[in-house]
Amino acid sequence: MSNTSCDALLDNGAITKPDPDISGIGVIIAFIFSACITLVATLGAYAFGMVDEGLLRPVDRLVLRAPSRAAKHVAIHVALRKAILALSDQQIVTGIAILAAGFNGLRLGNITVYHFQIIIYLAWMSSSVHLSALTILRPFMHFHRGVMVWRVIGMMVLFVMLIIALIPTVSNEWAVVTTQFDNGQPVVNAPYSAFGVPASCFWGKIRGAGVNPDSILSFVVLFISYLWKMGGMFQPFRRKFARYLRNPIDRLLEKMLSKPAREYEHRGGQFWLWTFRGALAIYLPLEASLEVMGSFSAALWLSVLGLIYGIMQILIPRMYMMQIDPSVADAESNLGFGQLMPLILLAQPLGAVTEHIWLKKEDDEALYTDYGGADPYSATLGHYQEGRQLIGLPKDPLLHHMASYELPPWKEQAPQRIQLKALLYTSKLFHLMVWLTQAAVAATAAVVFWADYWTIGVVPASNWYFIALAAGGWAAACPVITFSLGPMSRLGMFYKPQPEKLELQTTFAGSSHSTEEQHKATLSPNRVELGPTVTGEVTEVWSSEWRRASVQHPPKSPVSPVAPP
Numbered sequence: 001m002s003n004t005s006c007d008a009l010l011d012n013g014a015i016t017k018p019d020p021d022i023s024g025i026g027v028i029i030a031f032i033f034s035a036c037i038t039l040v041a042t043l044g045a046y047a048f049g050m051v052d053e054g055l056l057r058p059v060d061r062l063v064l065r066a067p068s069r070a071a072k073h074v075a076i077h078v079a080l081r082k083a084i085l086a087l088s089d090q091q092i093v094t095g096i097a098i099l100a101a102g103f104n105g106l107r108l109g110n111i112t113v114y115h116f117q118i119i120i121y122l123a124w125m126s127s128s129v130h131l132s133a134l135t136i137l138r139p140f141m142h143f144h145r146g147v148m149v150w151r152v153i154g155m156m157v158l159f160v161m162l163i164i165a166l167i168p169t170v171s172n173e174w175a176v177v178t179t180q181f182d183n184g185q186p187v188v189n190a191p192y193s194a195f196g197v198p199a200s201c202f203w204g205k206i207r208g209a210g211v212n213p214d215s216i217l218s219f220v221v222l223f224i225s226y227l228w229k230m231g232g233m234f235q236p237f238r239r240k241f242a243r244y245l246r247n248p249i250d251r252l253l254e255k256m257l258s259k260p261a262r263e264y265e266h267r268g269g270q271f272w273l274w275t276f277r278g279a280l281a282i283y284l285p286l287e288a289s290l291e292v293m294g295s296f297s298a299a300l301w302l303s304v305l306g307l308i309y310g311i312m313q314i315l316i317p318r319m320y321m322m323q324i325d326p327s328v329a330d331a332e333s334n335l336g337f338g339q340l341m342p343l344i345l346l347a348q349p350l351g352a353v354t355e356h357i358w359l360k361k362e363d364d365e366a367l368y369t370d371y372g373g374a375d376p377y378s379a380t381l382g383h384y385q386e387g388r389q390l391i392g393l394p395k396d397p398l399l400h401h402m403a404s405y406e407l408p409p410w411k412e413q414a415p416q417r418i419q420l421k422a423l424l425y426t427s428k429l430f431h432l433m434v435w436l437t438q439a440a441v442a443a444t445a446a447v448v449f450w451a452d453y454w455t456i457g458v459v460p461a462s463n464w465y466f467i468a469l470a471a472g473g474w475a476a477a478c479p480v481i482t483f484s485l486g487p488m489s490r491l492g493m494f495y496k497p498q499p500e501k502l503e504l505q506t507t508f509a510g511s512s513h514s515t516e517e518q519h520k521a522t523l524s525p526n527r528v529e530l531g532p533t534v535t536g537e538v539t540e541v542w543s544s545e546w547r548r549a550s551v552q553h554p555p556k557s558p559v560s561p562v563a564p565p
Contacts, residue, residue, distance in 0.1 A: 006197065006198075006201035006205075006207075009194075009196075009197045009198075009201065010173060010194055010197055010201070010207065012192060013178060013192030013193045013194055013196060013197075014112075014192060014193070014194075014196030014197050014198075015191050015192060015196050015325070016112050016114050016115075016191070016193065016195050016196035016321065016324075016325060016328050017112070017196070017328075018327075018328045018331035018332050019111070019112075019115050019332070020331060020332045020334065020336065020338055020339060021101070021338040022098070022101060022102070022105075022111075022115045022118060022119060023114070023115055023118045023318065023332050024332045024333070024334075024336075024338060024339045025332060025333045025335070025339065026335055026338070026339025026340060026341075026342060026343050027122075027338070027339060027342055028118070028122070028314060028318075029343065030094075030342030030343050030345065030346060031094065031098075031122045031125060031126070031342070032125070032311060032314075033346060034087060034090050034091065034094070034346060035091065035125045035126060035128075035129045035307055035310075036307070037087060037346075038084065038087040038088060038090075038091060038129045038130075038132075038133055039129050039132065039303050039304065039307055041080060041083055041084050041087065042084060042129075042132050042133060042136055042300065042303065043300060043304075044080070045077075045080050045084070045136060046060075046066060046136075046296065046297075046300060047066075048067070048069070049066070049067030049068050049069030049070065049073075050069065050070050050073065050076060050077045050080050051066070051068070051070065051136060051296065052070060052136075052138075052139045052140075053068045053070065053071075054139060055135070055136065055138065055139065055296050056068060056296055057291070057294055057295040057296060058291065058295075058421070058425060059291045059292055059294070059295035059297065059434055060295050060296050060297055062425045063425070063431050063434045063435070064295075064297055066296070066297075081136075081137065081140060084133050084136060084137060085133075085137060085140075085147075086348060086351075087133065088129075088130050088133035088134065088137070088151070089151070090345065090348065091126040091127075091129055091130040091133070092126070092130060092151065092154040092155065092158060093154075094122075094126060094342070095122070095123040095126030095127060095130075095158045095162075096123075096154065096157055096158055096161065098119050098122050098123055099119060099123045099158070099161040099162065099165055100161075101119070102115075102116055102119035102120075102165060103161070103164075103165075105199070106199055106200055106203065109198055109200045110198070111198070111199050111200075112195060112196050112197065112198060112199060113174065113175055113194065113195055113196070113197050113198075113199050113201075113202070114175075114195035114196065114317060114321060115199075116165075116168070116199035117174075117175045117313065117314075117317055118314050118317070118318070119165065120162070120165050120166065120169070120313075121309075121310040121311075121313040121314050122310070122314065123158065123161070123162050123165065124162065124306065124309075124310040124313070125306070125307055125310035125311065126158070127155075127158055127159070127162055127222070127225075127306070128225070128302065128303050128305075128306025128307055128310065129303050129306070129307055130155065130158075131155075131225055131226070131229040131230075131299065131302060131303060131306075132229075132299045132300060132302065132303035134151070134155070134229060134230070134233060135229055135232065135296065135299045136296075138232070138233055141233065142235075148233065152230065152233065155226075155230060156230075159222070159226050159230075162222065163219070163222065163223075166215065166218055166219060166222070167203070168199060168202035168203055169202075169212065169215040169218065170206060170211050170212055170215045170216070171202050171205075171206045171207040171211075171212060172207070172210060172211070172212045172460055173194070173202075173207045174202055174207075174212065174215075175195075175317060175456075175457065176194055176457060176458060176459065177193050177194060177195060177320050177324065177457050177458060178193060178194050190323075190324045190325060191324055191325035191327075193320075193321075193324050193325075195317065195320070195321060195324070212460050213460070213462070213464045214460055214461055214462065214463045214464060216464075217463060217464045217467070225302055225306075229299065229302070242413065243411045243412075244411065246290070246294075247408070247410065247411050247412060247413060248410050248411065249290065250287075250290075250417060251407055251408060251409075251410055253282075253283050253286060253287060254283075254402075254405065254407055254417070254420070255407055256279045256282065256283060257276065257279050257280065257283050257398075257402045257405075258402045258403070258405050258407065259279075260272050260275040260276040260279055261276050261398075261399050261400070261401075261402035261403040261405070262402075262403050263275075264276060264399065264403070264494070265399075265400065265403035265404075273399075273494060276399055276402075277483060277486050277487070277492050278483065280398070280482060280483075280486055280491060280492055281478075281479035281480070281482040281483040281486065282479055284424075284429065284430060284433050284478075284482045284491065285433050285436075285437075285474075285475075285478035285479060285482060287424065287430075287433075288430060288433035288434045288436075288437055288478075289433075289437050291434065292434055292437045292438065297438070301441055305441075305445050308445075308449060309449070309452070312449065312452050312453065312456060313452075313456060316452075316453065316456040316457055317456065317457050320457045397490050397491070397492070397493040397494055398423065398490065398491040398492070398493075399492070399493070399494045400494070401420070401423065405420065424491070426490075427489055427490060427491050428489065429482065429485055429486065429489040429491055429492075430491070432481070432485075433478060433481075433482065436474070436477075436478055436481070437474070437478075440470060440473075440474040443470065444466065444467060444470035444471075447466050447470070448461070448463050448466050448467065451463065451466060
């Protein structure tokens with residue numbers, strides 16, 4: 001269609017023809033119900049402890065108190081896994097199918113903006129929910145590579161198709177009821193609307209005043225989500241991520257803390273004390289946010305918010321269409337073959353669960369550990385939740401601990417870092433930062449969805465503005481809270497300075513053994529020398545009890561704790 005014809009249609013509107021195979025009530029209910037059931041199953045597995053233990057990060061176990069009961073309720077765990085697997089398969093197949101139908105309509109030039117909008121966000125929902133399903137199924141897929149390969153291929157196909165489908169949405173006039181306004185109010189000449197304009201008019205040409213920043217945000221969110229969750233399926237990717245991104249960031253933050261701590265330990269003075277607390281005000285919120293992003297709860301946030309956003313992008317335009325032309329809604333509400341088929345397919349996951357309950361397969365392993373996926377840090381702090389005696393913690397405040405802290409190599413995890421993280425998780429202030437991060441995500445989502453409710457189908461919602469504003473508010477509030485409460489926390493308390501040297505006693509505990517062996521370790525500037533470990537498959541649990549000893553310089557004051565002046 002020519003640009004002149006498209007411009008005229010956008011100005012005057014067009015009548016939207018019904019297409020029940022795309023936006024029929026049965027299709028929409030089937031997609032939304034299937035996505036919601038998949039998400040509810042995943043949330044239920046997390047809330048009731050049916051997630052494989054290796055998937056739970058320290059934030060999940062130590063702050064959010066997510067239980068781990070899969071080993072005690074094997075039948076429920078496996079049945080739930082079967083259901084999630086079947087439901088996630090539906091998400092892949094239906095997402096690809098609906099996008100293929102949309103692309104065919106684009107090729108023929110007979111699909112409208114309204115129907116292509118619904119196609120995009122039906123596939124968006126399928127994609128968002130399936131990512132969390134992949135996360136919870138990661139241990140199972142590690143032992144069943146054939147199962148994993150074709151699903152990963154399917155997800156990559158869905159990802160590419162969804163990226164292409166989002167291209168027309170970069171226009172500011174995409175999916176609006178009308179482009180005509182009178183005194184700031186939209187003018188609609190029903191049953192004519194911009195919803196009825198062919199979607200091909202937006203292909204290869206940006207219409208409206210510039211690019212819609214919310215569309216760019218959608219591309220960014222989609223790309224990061226897939227890179228994050230799909231990459232997490234593979235152990236080499238997780239190792240590279242830790243080696244080249246997470247560990248260097250941790251070391252940089254630790255260096256920021258250790259410098260003023262060492263200066264205070266050697267020189268004393270209020271300047272270095274408050275410099276350390278200022279650095280702590282930056283370190284603690286950033287570390288809390290990194291821990292949250294690495295947790296299983298972050299995958300749940302991704303799915304929940306993606307599902308809500310997709311539902312709003314479908315139902316709100318449909319509500320407008322019912323007001324503009326009720327005949328379209330009536331035609332798309334008749335339950336024909338195209339409507340009944342997706343509804344009947346919803347029974348398929350129930351069959352998978354029933355099959356597992358009634359048919360016992362000898363080769364069906366009940367539980368899967370996240371082989372190679374749980375790094376020593378997560379495993380260590382997981383044991384710490386079960387028994388604090390397994391990890392001895394520095395008895396001194398964080399300030400003095402960082403004064404003698406040996407920075408690990410840039411790209412490596414190390415026992416001293418694991419102990420430092422364990423120390424953070426004993427602090428209520430650190431827990432508060434984690435909860436504030438979670439609350440910030442929830443509050444930002446509420447504001448964005450409220451704005452979307454009033455703007456979808458009318459004008460761009462400017463979601464990027466609210467997200468940037470919330471991020472700025474979090475970045476300003478959390479350091480202030482940390483700086484204010486730090487002196488009352490063991491993370492910000494202090495002793496009068498006294499240089500000391502440290503002795504380290506390390507414990508190794510086997511995750512599959514009940515016995516423990518005590519070993520000595522020597523902490524040198526270049527390496528940590530550890531004694532022999534317990535035989536068999538073990539998880540190394542670093543435990544240390546720091547004891548203050550003699551001195552390189554005479555103490556400037558008694559060692560007793562004092563309150564800041």
